[in-house]
Amino acid sequence: MKRSTALATAAAGAVLLLAAACTSDVPPGGAAPTGAPGTSAPPAADQFFDQAEHDRQLALRDQTAQGPADQPWVQMLEPEMVDTAQYATQGPHNVCFSNASVDNPWRQVGWTTMQAEVDLHRDEIANFTALDAGASDDKQISDIQQLVGGDCDALIVSPNTTATLTPAVEAACGRLPVIVFDRGVDTDCPVTFIHPVGGYAFGATAAEFLAGEVGQGGKVLALRVLPGVDVLENRWAAAERIFAARGVDVVGVEFTENDTATAKSIVSDYLQREGQINGIWMDDGTAAVAALEAFEDAGQPRPAISGEDQQQFLEKWKAENLTAQAPTYPTFQWRTAVIAALQILRGEQVPREWILPQPVITSANLDQYLQPGLPPLHYALCGCREMPDFPARWGA
């Protein structure tokens, strides 16, 4: 009785409020979330596989990027330039940034690099206002609204989630130039979207390397972070296809949540069960060293491994002379976002989709990327080596 009263009151309240509304900040066209309306679980096997995009990324790996080779953060692949004269304003500018979070070392390195980039342009940037959403979609929507309501000349967004941030970004686009990087949004209203080649290329490069090393019938264990993150899903989708085509025996696909202890335990379990594993494929290299230590502790030869450009992995690679490769998702894109914002405010052309190169670290070029003395969770491809206060600012 009482329960139903409370229920009815709440329902009636919600309906009433809805009906009474009179001004709306709903972005034009409303939200356009990913997938078909009502995309329902369990997800189709190919929810994260887009053949055309896959093929495009794999082809992009072989393209030569335009721009200075020693500054990959301003290079671009197959750019389609757009005119930004309409956004040109007199400086110095107020540049604003809505950050998803700094809750992992990759984002931390990127954020440090971005602030260093801003410091390089103190003559052009009067104020750099950054709000951190702490990984909360709702907070980031509010952050974007707050920044748009303030006196920003350009807004950089690193979205927490693709689908759910789309409406807020669309609303912002109508008011000022928007630059999106890292994860995308489901709208092409931002002036430019900055990202490296992408997850398919990352996953495929690592899988091709491992397939070559372990050969047909070789045993590979795939260590993944989390299900459901589109960038990571793309990496695995591409790798899965290559392993299948090359006859590699994928003995397991496990999620580590980037917890090194979990990763080490999983690898130990698999070593015990399988007796021997020839290769480790990872969608994110954070736990690479822990995975290798599991082999050491079990007295097994170290496997071929694909990691990432994380400092401790590169150091171990060098010290132990590993059979390894590191496809990267460069943190230097955080620099690019600031550079793009200033180009737009100057009215210079920028690519509609700014595709950055995605260098691959191999045993041949390892020394070129490994800089001793940096923190264990530093990412080598920060593009920050020539910046002031390097390496101290990055924690060395």
Add this chain to the structure above:
Amino acid sequence: MTALAERVRWAPRLAAGPAAGTWIALGLVVLLAAAIVTARGGDYLTQANLLNMLSRTTVLGIVAVGQTIAILAGSLDLSVAYLIGLTSLIAAEIMAGDPAMIGPAVLAVLAASALVGLVNGLVITKLQVNAFIATLGVGLVIKGILESRYEGPAGSVPVLFQRLGYDRIGPIPVSVLLMLAVAGAAALFLHRTRPGHHVYAVGGNVEVARLSGVPTTRTTVLAHVICSLCAGVAGLYLASRLGAGAPYVGTDGGYDLESIAAVVLGGTVLAGGRGGVSGTVAGVLLLAVLDNLFDQLVLDAFFKDVVRGAVIILAVAVYARRQLRARAQRAVRVPR
């Protein structure tokens, strides 16, 4: 029975004590924030800034109001964060972009959250499981469902429903009115209805309440159902705001521990029986003002956690001190 009557009459007045303190603290922090921001050449009391602060309180506010009722009844609810994610998905998937499905979706969300609350309440009362473990367990069950069924945002919300998250009536966001409506309804429930008074009685001393004829089991279950319904409403609001359902929107926001923090910041006693919704609203606003100030000062995200933790401990220590003093005074007065 007289003991109960006494308690019931006292409940609202006792609640006014710490709540008033929180409101005063809130006022002081707002003044301080305004002074700091103005001193740095900023403009604090702008409409945009105030609105932003208010609209940011919606989700935590709604969840914390529900949590207040659970805590007042001597319980607590750690399952709300997962429930928010689940209900946002239920809403977005049933609506599937179709305005005609808004009604059914809202009803389904309310039904699902009421069911979760019912389970929480029954596990606590009938199976005699400590509320901490019961709601942690139910939360884990929901987490498993989310993890096995969803791999990211799903469903889609029609534009009409998105207006709940984005519309304003005059200068005030609808979402803030929604929060105030939920808080008002909860306050009415607590202070003007018999089951509401029972919540205080059960939280104060469950044995005394039972002996006084309060239906203790039903009261605890009802408190949990209301708490879960609030989480469901928060899920609906988030779905409207995000345009889709998102499995981790509740846990990413940390709404489980944060809502408990807001409640105790508002002067409600964690052990139950004392406090109220007004203090919770002040607690939520206080957290929002602090957050906003940190944003304005562009402080490190990690620094925010340190200050938050310290503020929560400090506030509760002050309440505890005042309560001890009050008790001592009463003790002195009795012999006369």
Add this chain to the structure above:
Amino acid sequence: MRALRDRVGAAAPVFGVLLLLLVAIAVVNPSFLEPASLLAYLKRAAPLAILAVGQYFVIVSGEFDLSVGSLVTVQVVVAARLIDGDESATLPVIVLLVGLGLLVGLANGLITTRLHVPSFVTTLGMLLVLSGAVFLWTGGAPRGSLSQAFRVPGRQGIDIPGFGQVPWSALILIAVAAGAAVLMRSAWGHTLVATGDNDRAAVLAGVPVARVRTTAFVLSALAATVAAILLGGFAGVSAQVGEGLEFSAITAVVLGGVVLGGGRGSVLAALAGALVLEALFTLLNLLGVSGALESTVQGVIIIAAVAYAARRAGRRRRPPVPEPTPQPA
């Protein structure tokens, strides 16, 4: 005498469940019964089991400690930054970590007992302060690296000829368990349980309740320090090494039949609860339930375990001879 029977009685089911789970694992994977596998399992379970022992002291005294997970992270990150690969710094830094643990436990205890802040709030606040402060100090991500010597207890063991390697963490776990069991049999152990059972009665009986509870918090923080040394040793530096450990530890204690609110349960049962939790994960993993429904299974099991314990306790609470309930003063 009844206290002893109570304690053993309450403890019995968790040991049965543990045995059952180990048998089930052995059925699915017969090689699990080899000494090497069993020791590897103990090694993996050691950090959580030690945390559970620490959490037990706090819970049996009627309080909570939500700060242990973030304390573990703090200790590992602090160790990495201070040691920074320097072998000779290992021992001084470990001493410092113990001091830091002591300090955190003392703060938790004093705020809870002297300022009368509920421990749930104290340790929730401490969780926020610790996790914020450590990354404020290191600039967001861990810095430095652990020395080889620091990693020995968590990673290596001693070779026993003809048997194989016994991990240090298993030995440390056994030492902690023995120490805790002895402590709970001492006079201090009895006052701790009495405090959790009814603190007013304990005060009247002359127990220094505040000091006893503060000591419990200190022991919990020290247990977290040991767990941090083992976890950091096992898997190296990580920013999220302690994530969620507070809930796992509390779950383990409760699985061991220890009653939240204090006054009942044995420390070895709490430890067994941690072993059950770890065995459960191992089994689920072997059965391929991993990821998807693992949380659901875990949730149902902890509710069922506590409900079962409550029913037994309820039955025991209504004995033919009426048990005198201590009257609140």
